[in-house]
Structure formats: structure tokens, C-alpha cells
Amino acid sequence: MSDPSDSTPRSPAGTEAVEVVDDDGEVVGIVNRAEMRAGNFRHRSVGIAVVDSEDRIVVHQRADWKDVWPNRWDVGFGGVVGVGESWEQAAERELAEEAGIDGELIELGTDSYDDDDVSLVGKLYLVRHDGPFHFADREVVAKERIPLDDLQTWLDDGREVCPDSLAMIVPRILVWWTEQRDTQR
Numbered sequence: 001m002s003d004p005s006d007s008t009p010r011s012p013a014g015t016e017a018v019e020v021v022d023d024d025g026e027v028v029g030i031v032n033r034a035e036m037r038a039g040n041f042r043h044r045s046v047g048i049a050v051v052d053s054e055d056r057i058v059v060h061q062r063a064d065w066k067d068v069w070p071n072r073w074d075v076g077f078g079g080v081v082g083v084g085e086s087w088e089q090a091a092e093r094e095l096a097e098e099a100g101i102d103g104e105l106i107e108l109g110t111d112s113y114d115d116d117d118v119s120l121v122g123k124l125y126l127v128r129h130d131g132p133f134h135f136a137d138r139e140v141v142a143k144e145r146i147p148l149d150d151l152q153t154w155l156d157d158g159r160e161v162c163p164d165s166l167a168m169i170v171p172r173i174l175v176w177w178t179e180q181r182d183t184q185r
Helices: 033-039 087-099 148-155 163-184
Strands: 017-021 027-032 043-051 056-062 077-080 106-114 119-128 140-147
Touching: 017 033, 017 043, 027 033, 043 087, 043 163, 056 087, 056 148, 077 087, 087 119, 106 163, 119 163, 140 148, 148 163
Parallel strands: 043 119
Antiparallel strands: 017 027, 043 056, 043 077, 056 140, 106 119
């Protein structure tokens, strides 16, 4: 895992081009990431939950330099979809950049999320993977593996967790997990 004392970003994210989208996810313009954040423009994003073979979800803490929700915990890897990039390409790229893994994407659905910090249309995925995990881009400073049966308790323990993941990924993971347990009986 990367050294948490050195959480310097790999490149200036504010200059990255981002598609601005309407409520249906259709592109209506392109701005740089700093403009997108400043104007809280709706954009496309992906979120990928990683669950290992022991049915534990890999949660992680974001670096202190992140442009939104620094230092918060997250239940999914992911981020902004690049200009012209497909949902799947973005999910594969984000998974490789943030966790150092690849795997078969299981689609969990599409949703939207809006608050004072973020406005997005997101496609959500799950990947089964045991690692090892590599955090070369320094976006992740810590990780834990939480048994899916204990996820709600972990979430209720008072740590700050990214609200978009709480709203979009957690409900889908809990439904997926319930279906998995039901089929194993």
C-alpha cells in the first residue's frame, strides 16, 4: 500500500476535461474539472464495489488532497468518466488506477446523486477480487475488508463515508448480498 504520509496527487486534476450532462446523462457541454466542481455541474461517474471470495467488501479512505470529500471513507472505487469514454472503460480504468486490479464487471444499475458538493449520473458495478491491491495513484491511503453481514454496523460506527456511495452503492450491495445468500441456501 502507498505511504499515507505522502498523499501528493499524481497530476493537477483541475485541468482534466469533463463532460457536463443533463438529467438523462446526455452530454450538453465540456468543461475542465475545476469548473465542474466550482459550478457543481452534473457529470458522469462510475462506482465499483469490490467484494472478495470471503464475502468481504473492500472499503478505503480517500487521500487528503481529493477535490471532493477528502479523508472520507468509501465503499466503492471510482470517479469521473472521461470525455468520450464508455461507462465500462471508465470503470476498468478507475479500478486499475485506484486499486491496481481488474476483473469482470457486474452491473448493479444506474442512478443519480445531487447535493451541495456533487451532481452526477452514475453507473454502478461490482467486481469479485481477492487482491493484492495496489494504490499507486495515491488516491487511497488506507483500506479494510468488512464482512458484508457487518457492513451496516461498520457504516453506523460514526466514520465519515462518501454520501454518494451511501446513497447509490450501499443499497445495491445489500440487495445483491441478500440475493447471493438466498441462492446459497
